[in-house]
Amino acid sequence: MTTHDITCPHCHKAFSLDNAGYADIVKQVRDREFSRQxxxxxxxxAQEERLAAERTRFAHEQEMHQALHERDAEIQTLxxxxxxxxxDRQxxxxxxEAERKAQLQEAIQAKERDIQALQAKLSASATENELAITRAVDAMRQERDALQSTLKEAELKNxxxxxxxxxxxxxxxxxxxDHIERLKDMKARLSTKMVGETLEQHCEVEFNRSRAMAFPRAYFEKDNDARSGSKGDYIFRDADESGTEIISIMFEMKNETDSTTTRKKNExxxxxxxxxxxxxKCEYAVLVSxxxxxxELYNTGIVDVSHRYPKMYVIRPQFFLQIISLLRNAATNALAxxxxxxxxxxxxxxxTSFEEKLEAFKxxxxRNYDLAHRQFEKAxxxxxxxxxxxxxxxxxxxxxxxxLRIANGKAQDVTIKRLTRGNATMKAKFESL
Structure with missing residues (x-):
């Protein structure tokens, strides 16, 4: 038998073990080391996954802050x-306006100079040129008035x-x-992860975008039936070509802003x-929250809460169409x-109906046989x-x-002798006869 020499690391004593003992110790050490690793x-x-989630969230927040900064910069630039x-316009x-006024003023001054020149000529040759100068002066004045009128019209037009x-x-x-106010309002509502619309409107718009391609025969409308005292938000139903229902889902959408004081939970x-x-009468229930x-539980994706309530899921809005597709495909495979x-x-x-009819006939x-039997026995x-x-x-x-036979026998035995036996009177009468 092969033995192995082992030295204790604490007391430094050497001892021998056979193959089975040595293998058992090696297995214990290997299993403990494997479990530790x-x-x-x-x-x-797990740490790497948490760090990745934190990095993703941090990157998303950085993108949001960058987008807000770019929008603010764009607004300031505008x-x-x-x-x-x-x-520049002013x-x-x-x-x-100054150039127009200068041009008109220059033209008026030029006409004034011409008038003064003509007046000077007029004073030099008043007799022979008086009429011509007067006409020229009138023409110049009319032109000046026209220029002033043009200047006023230009000023009015200006x-x-x-x-x-x-x-x-x-x-x-x-x-x-208005655009700045919309951007500010959008910035105030970015904490809900929905741009310019509520959660219900977001889900309805997302579904209607894919309705024609993915869900041509589907029914997706708000639940307005509150006769039982409560109602969900939306009901989804889909059917095949023959009208047989494939799947039905009751949807509930829940959201709250950062300013909400009382925090609700999905449960x-x-x-x-x-x-x-x-x-x-819906087959599945989905909470879009x-x-x-x-x-971390609800941020990972689709959460199955069937251990609490049958066929129920909790999702984030980005998994809205995915959960419908998954449940619908599973239901389509099970349709056969x-x-x-x-x-x-x-x-x-x-x-069962045939057996019931046969049993009813029997x-x-x-019953008829019993009645006939009783009537037959009575008859x-x-x-x-x-x-x-x-x-x-x-x-x-x-x-x-x-x-009658005895009486007839007795009647046959009746004779007159017997009738008159012992009766002397009757015997005498019969003899006399």
Missing amino acids: LHERLEAA KNQLERHEA TAARLA RLDATQIKERYELQLKDRD DFLKELDKDRTEK LLEPES YKRELELTRQQNIDV NGFA IEEIDKSISHLQKVKESLASSEKN
């Missing part, structure tokens, strides 16, 4: 461009253009302010959702089995009574015949 690797994998544009308007430009830019400024709505699913945003089960059930119903036939009893009565009549008749 496995535990360390599992902890490392404001700066608008201010520069307004300043400067250009002032320059154009004011109208400035007013129109001002109104147009005020309208643009109002549109920019607070599961019982009511199961009740609504049962009352509306943004509650508990820090929960459902049809076979329905056919078997119908056959069982037919067999019971009816037995036989009456016949027996009649036979007994006739037998008595027969016996009475037979007895009467015997009596």
Whole structure:
């Protein structure tokens, strides 16, 4: 037998072990080392998964902050461009107006100079050129008046253009302010992870986008039936070409903002959702929730809560179409089995109905047989009574015949001698006769 020498690491004593003992110690050491390494690797994998989730969340927040920063920068740029544009427009308007005034003033001054020159000539040759100068002066004055009128019209047109430009830019400024308000409102509601719409509207829009391609025969509408005292948010039903229902799902959407003081949990709505699913005869129930945003359980994906309530799931909005597709595909694969089960059930119903009809026929036939049997026995009893009565009549008749025969015998034995025996009177009368 092979032995192994082992030295104790504590007391430094050497001892020998056979193959079985040595193998047992090696197995213990190997199993303990394997368990330790496995535990360390599992902890490392869990830590890495948590770090990946944190990195993803941090990257998402950084993207959101970057998007907000870019929007703020874009808004500020638009404001700066608008201010520069307004300043340029005002400067250009002032320059154009000044240039028009300068041109008109220069023209007026030139005409004035011409008038003064003509007046000087007039004073030099008043007699011969007075009429021509007067006409020229009138013409010059008319032209000056026309130029002044043109200047006023230009000023009025300039004011109208400035007013129109001002109104147009005020309208643009109002549109920019509305856009800024929308961006601010969008920024205030980014904490709900929904841009410009509620959770229900988000799910309805997502479904309608895919309805024509993925769910052409599906029914997805709000649950408006509150006769039982409560109702869900949406009901989804899908059927095949023959109209046979494939699947039905009751949806409940839950959301809350960051300013909400009382925090709800997903478990607070599961019982009511199961009740609504049962009352509306839906096969599955799904809670689309943004509650508990820090929960690692609900952030991992589709959460099955069937251990609490049958066929129930809790999801985030990004898994809305995926859960419908998964449940619908599973139900479609099971549709053939459902049809076979329905056919078997119908056959069982037919067999049961046939057996019930056969049993009813047997019971009816037995009842009629029993009635006929009782009537037959009664008739036989009456016949027996009649036979007994006739037998008595027969016996009475037979007895009467015997009596008549005896009486006839006795009548045959009657003679005059016997009649007159012992009666002397009658004997004397018969003799006399």
